[in-house]
Amino acid sequence: MPQCRSWKTFLTMMHWSMSRQSSWVQLAGHQGNFQVSKGGEVLKLYSEVEANCLDCLMRDPLRPFVPQYHGLVTRGELCYIRLEDLLSGLKRPVIMDCKMGVRTYQEDELIKARVKAPLRSDMYQKMVKMDPSAPSAEEHAQKGVTKWRYLQWRDSTSSTSTLGFRIEGVMMEDGSIQRDFRKIQTLAQVTEALLYFTRSQLDTLRAYHSRLLALSDALKNSPFFRTHEVIGSSLLFVHDHSKASVWMIDFGKTTPLPDSRELRHNVPWSEGSREDGYLIGLSSLVTSLAQAISVASWQQEESCEEEQISP
Ligand SMILES: O=P(O)(O)O[C@H]1[C@H](O)[C@@H](OP(=O)(O)O)[C@H](OP(=O)(O)O)[C@@H](OP(=O)(O)O)[C@H]1O
Ligand SMILES: Nc1ncnc2c1ncn2[C@@H]1O[C@H](COP(=O)(O)OP(=O)(O)O)[C@@H](O)[C@H]1O
Numbered sequence: 001m002p003q004c005r006s007w008k009t010f011l012t013m014m015h016w017s018m019s020r021q022s023s024w025v026q027l028a029g030h031q032g033n034f035q036v037s038k039g040g041e042v043l044k045l046y047s048e049v050e051a052n053c054l055d056c057l058m059r060d061p062l063r064p065f066v067p068q069y070h071g072l073v074t075r076g077e078l079c080y081i082r083l084e085d086l087l088s089g090l091k092r093p094v095i096m097d098c099k100m101g102v103r104t105y106q107e108d109e110l111i112k113a114r115v116k117a118p119l120r121s122d123m124y125q126k127m128v129k130m131d132p133s134a135p136s137a138e139e140h141a142q143k144g145v146t147k148w149r150y151l152q153w154r155d156s157t158s159s160t161s162t163l164g165f166r167i168e169g170v171m172m173e174d175g176s177i178q179r180d181f182r183k184i185q186t187l188a189q190v191t192e193a194l195l196y197f198t199r200s201q202l203d204t205l206r207a208y209h210s211r212l213l214a215l216s217d218a219l220k221n222s223p224f225f226r227t228h229e230v231i232g233s234s235l236l237f238v239h240d241h242s243k244a245s246v247w248m249i250d251f252g253k254t255t256p257l258p259d260s261r262e263l264r265h266n267v268p269w270s271e272g273s274r275e276d277g278y279l280i281g282l283s284s285l286v287t288s289l290a291q292a293i294s295v296a297s298w299q300q301e302e303s304c305e306e307e308q309i310s311p
Helices: 048-057 107-115 121-130 137-142 147-156 187-198 202-220 278-309
Strands: 013-016 041-045 069-075 078-084 094-100 165-171 228-231 234-239 244-249 253-256
Touching (some): 048 069, 048 078, 048 253, 094 278, 107 147, 121 147, 165 187, 165 278, 187 202, 187 278, 202 234, 202 244, 202 278
Antiparallel strands (some): 013 041, 041 078, 069 078, 228 253
């Protein structure tokens, strides 16, 4: 194993593509330094947790839903995970990152917060920027919050706690990136966002819907899914004018359960249960896509009728 530095500190993705000479697009996660080169792959800074997951996933029924994993590579002093570039070959791709699950913090984070977690001034600042009234008087005085407090607050002010997922960001075909979906809380708002993201194109909405149903079947048959707590992982929605697909990405906080324990993934979390609510999020997304399909069909019929009426 090549020597690797901490992925949390240096998370970096280097991206290169022969077909697209565009710059790297990273919708969510840790911003780092990127490098464009040849190959049609994404290099993500090594994490042992993530590499172990990808290793298992390449031998699991979930393999068709995960970017192909090509092992490790060293660049200078750093070690990287080699992943299939999910945007390769797409023309003016449209992308959406949905972070899955009813919580985005690991149980350890809560335990640390109770004992003596360091106060994070950066997280306090992010909190104040989004809502100056969110920190308590004590948090304002110390100008810091624990990581658990921040993550839990983000979960409760977005659709994570209630719908089991949240939209982290969207990139449209003109390359514009929007991250203002983070405060969305209701299914109706998600449906509206899906219609915007797909420009109400029925083919795209239907392709996403059937891909998610196929994913749901694969998850039922997946030994990996049964035996892992999936935290902070995303579904990456990607489409262009001709195709649409959804992929599972980011396994940096996905951990195996001890002692042959298994999770249900479709029940609310209680402390110690390690349940992640991944399937609650998937089911919300499927419902919302079905609603978006109904609205888009109705919109299409309306515009046909208008065309017939107008002289
Ligand atoms: O998205 P915002 O609100 O900016 O908050 C981020 C995300 O929750 C990151 O999770 P993810 O990697 O799942 O996107 C998390 O990284 P971790 O993976 O380290 O928990 C960051 O923690 P820090 O890296 O400690 O800042 C936290 O600051
Ligand atoms: N295999 C991939 N192909 C194309 N884009 C990717 C791929 N993996 C990640 N990305 C992009 O990078 C972003 C962050 O990825 P992620 O793995 O969640 O990073 P982090 O661990 O920092 O949260 C995603 O939202 C997506 O835009």
